[in-house]
Amino acid sequence: MIDVNQFLSKTAAELPPSGIRKFFDVAAQMENVISLGVGEPDFITPWSIRDETIASIEEGYTSYTANPGLLELRQEISNYLKNRFNIEYDPKNQIIVTIGASQALDLAFRAILNPGEEVLIIEPAFVSYPALVTLAGGKPVQVGTKAENGFKVTPEQIEEALTPNTKAILICSPNNPTGTFLNKDDLTKIAEVAIKHNLVVITDEIYAELTYDEDYVSMASLPGMYERTITINGFSKAFAMTGWRLGYVAAPEALIQAMLKIHQYTTMCAPHMLQHGAIEALRNGKDQVEEMQRSYRRRRNYIVSSLNEIGLECHTPGGAFYVFPSIKNTGLTSQEFAEQLLKKERVAVVPGNAFGESGEGYIRCSYATSMEQLQEAIIRIDRFLKSLNVKQEQVAIEK
Amino acid sequence: MKLTKEELEILYILEENHRLSTGVIAKQTQLSEEKVEEIIKKLEENKVIVSYPAIIDWSKVEGQENVIAMIEVNVTPKRGVGFDEVAERIYRFPEVSSVYLMSGAFDLSVTVEGKSLKEVATFVSEKLSTIDSVVSTRTHFILKKYKHDGVIIEGKENKDRRMVVSP
CATH class of the missing domain: 3.40.640.10 (Type I PLP-dependent aspartate aminotransferase-like (Major domain))
Known part of the structure; x- marks a missing residue:
């Protein structure tokens, strides 16, 4: 048997795999998953x-x-x-x-x-x-x-x-x-x-x-x-x-x-x-872009208020469709938090350390998903936090 | 009526889904729940928000399938009241689900719902056509609804085709 790896360039061999990939493989095989892990709009391209x-x-x-x-x-x-x-x-x-x-x-x-x-x-x-x-x-x-x-x-x-x-x-x-x-x-x-x-x-x-x-x-x-x-x-x-x-x-x-x-x-x-x-x-496309903006803004406001309410501190981000709450009060690493949340409550988020070391202690939640899904996700995350016995102090929302 | 940015935003939200709780709307708009309730009440009182109906696909419900016709009506307007009087005579019938005054080749567009073709036909010939100022009617039956009030009844696009996790 030939070891095919020998044909690889040093650059390709040493390139680290994306931290998201591993997580995707696990989440993709599960059913009834609410995904806050999607890095793209939930709209379809305007007709x-x-x-x-x-x-x-x-x-x-x-x-x-x-x-x-x-x-x-x-x-x-x-x-x-x-x-x-x-x-x-x-x-x-x-x-x-x-x-x-x-x-x-x-x-x-x-x-x-x-x-x-x-x-x-x-x-x-x-x-x-x-x-x-x-x-x-x-x-x-x-x-x-x-x-x-x-x-x-x-x-x-x-x-x-x-x-x-x-x-x-x-x-x-x-x-x-x-x-x-x-x-x-x-x-x-x-x-x-x-x-x-x-x-x-x-x-x-x-x-x-x-x-x-x-x-x-x-x-x-x-x-x-x-x-x-x-x-x-x-x-x-x-x-x-x-x-x-x-x-x-x-x-x-x-x-x-x-x-x-x-x-x-x-x-x-x-x-x-x-x-x-x-x-x-x-x-x-301007009108449609504005309509989508309005929709994202509403969902951002909703998820920021809700996450802070259930005890995951997060700042109000000025744009994109992500919030990046801290999970430090759970005592878990980003990876552990994301894995356990997926297994126990079937909510997919992306561990913050996938985006660099300074992301450790945070998770990325995408709110590019329907309000119904977001509401259900909040219920599930809340239940998950309670199961961890995290002291859920309501966090004041900064504007 | 000039609305504030917050009032307008609440209208947009309710137009899309009026079943959201005021608690959720409050979070979406960064207003207090009391403020949201106050705004909604004001908009209702001013009849900016007229009603909160659901869009129902009756064709899916056994025994409830209905027949809908859109009728082009030509009328003779009356001095002083114009089209309003005859429109009112028409919209009072419970069979009538909408009445619009139109520009163009006819005057009133009237939507009539009934249990059967016969029921609608009877309504048109015995009630609608016999109104004094009604000159003529042309009845078009709806065969299938694809989109109603901005909502696609059964689209292919409702499925989320995105990957579960992506960068």
């Missing part, structure tokens, strides 16, 4: 977007498109970024349509990182970030945030993590998994450090439309930031289009042109017919 895509297939739009995507779509993206966030990107040479925001991140890291250069990742963070940096030859440097700061990074924390090899800092607001929203002040503080130390800022704005209390400010719109910012966004969360795998990256021309070389060799272009759906989304 007009699907309809436009079906029509484009019927009309025969089945060829490649230009490498950066249909110019018509890039023009719509450019208009959207200008109107919504007041940042100007030339559709001709500053925007690439990608296979989800994930590919946009991959392109960004590959375009800017020399071997061994470091990227600061604000944790808890989306599971892919460190791996993408590693795959691009860089070194991910985790900067853990604290609940008492609302999971916001402080300039001091960033400066402490800097080395002569630090190239970039990656931020994501609203954040997966904490839901933390960075307002203009928060971003300005990060921007000052970036300017002072000549860092690139990669900003993952995939949840920008799911912001509930304050207006969204885009990093690239801040003074002195445009040239050093790579803006990443997509259609997945705002328009409930996760399965379409459509995102985009916008940046200064030289960066985009470097990314475009990588993009054309690795993927050629995003699927043609789906790009037609994306055009429709940007042109006519």
Whole structure:
């Protein structure tokens, strides 16, 4: 017998598996599970977007498109970024349509990182970030945030993590998994450090439309930031289009042109017919996006109040569709809590440490599920906490 | 009537599901339960909220299958009362489930529900057509309901196709 493992590259062999994967395998085999573990909208893509895509297939739009995507779509993206966030990107040479925001991140890291250069990742963070940096030859440097700061990074924390090899800092607001929203002040503080130390800022704005209390400010719109910012966004969360795998990256021309070389060799272009759906989304999807926003906001308010009421302390996240309550008063680890909750009460949540060490002591609950399911989940979690004999002190809700 | 942001939000919530308890609505809106009750009461008193019916698919209930017809009615409006008087004469019949004044080729759109085709036909010919100002009627029977008041009766999309856990 040949040991096939010998054929693996060192990089692939050493890449850690996603902390979520293991949990998924257990949960997927159980019945009657209420899942608060889903990282995507519970809405189906609005019909007009699907309809436009079906029509484009019927009309025969089945060829490649230009490498950066249909110019018509890039023009719509450019208009959207200008109107919504007041940042100007030339559709001709500053925007690439990608296979989800994930590919946009991959392109960004590959375009800017020399071997061994470091990227600061604000944790808890989306599971892919460190791996993408590693795959691009860089070194991910985790900067853990604290609940008492609302999971916001402080300039001091960033400066402490800097080395002569630090190239970039990656931020994501609203954040997966904490839901933390960075307002203009928060971003300005990060921007000052970036300017002072000549860092690139990669900003993952995939949840920008799911912001509930304050207006969204885009990093690239801040003074002195445009040239050093790579803006990443997509259609997945705002328009409930996760399965379409459509995102985009916008940046200064030289960066985009470097990314475009990588993009054309690795993927050629995003699927043609789906790009037609994306055009429709940007042109006519606003009302539906707002309706979804309202629905998420209600559910966020409900789950934050309810979790605090049953004794799981959680801050009110400004965006995305996650809450990140502390489970420290149970004496269990995140992993133990999630496993026992799943086994005893059939509620799936994701252990916080799947998103980095600083997530230990927390769980991620997604509220992208129906109100009925959320209400039932709260009843079950409450019962679970009682079975653990946790002192359920009602926690005052911070606004 | 100008509504506050909170009042509007409560209307949106109730329009989607009026069976949510005031406790849940209070949490959703970050208002006190008393405040939610107060707002709902005010909206009811002002007839902004008119009623709380359920959408029922009677075709699923044995022995309760009904026949629904949408009737285009042309009428002669009367001086001083316009269409209101004849509309009122029509909507008073319990068989009538809706009456709208329409723009276009006819005047009133009247929905009539009955136990059988015959029952509806009898109503149209003996009650509706015989009203003085009614000039003509065209009756269309509903064969199948796909969507009613924004709700898809039996959609393919109700199933959650997402994975149980995803990043």
